[in-house]
Amino acid sequence: MRYADRNANADLMGRFDEVYERYTKLRGGLGTLQARLKDVNATASSPTRLVTVKVGPQGQLIELVIHDDAYRRYPARELSSLILGLTRTAAAEAAEKMQQLLGEFMPAGTGAAEFVRTGDFDSLLSRTDETLGKPTAAGRDD
Secondary structure, three states, X not given: OOOOOHHHHHHHHHHXXXXXXXXXXXXXXXXXXXHHHHOOOEEEEOOOOOEEEEEOOOOOEEEEEEOHHHHHHOOHHHHHHHXXXXXXXXXXXXXXXXXXXXXXXXXXXXXXXXXXXXXXXXXXXXXXXXXXXXOOHHHOOO
């Protein structure tokens, strides 16, 4: 005959209550999170302030300001490279902001915030893979 360990059961129920409370908080805050994520943007400007880019939450270019003097100061190829570089800088900043916002709502280590920053799907599944004892991306040959 097997007996239930009351202390283990109480610990398990306490853990369940904790997880359920975090889930309820996350679920209740999803509307707020979505609204805040939608409003994320970032701006980067050249040192001369002749070129400024603004990107949205996914790093998409939503505004580009090129002052007339920029056309005189920069050759076309250099201006193009400058715009691309500024866009990458602003996109990285937007991703960092997204990651910080997600960190306020998602439990640490879930991988969601890392996915937003890198776009790497393995980060979404890494915790589950660890739990199930599956090899992680670093240990796989895809």
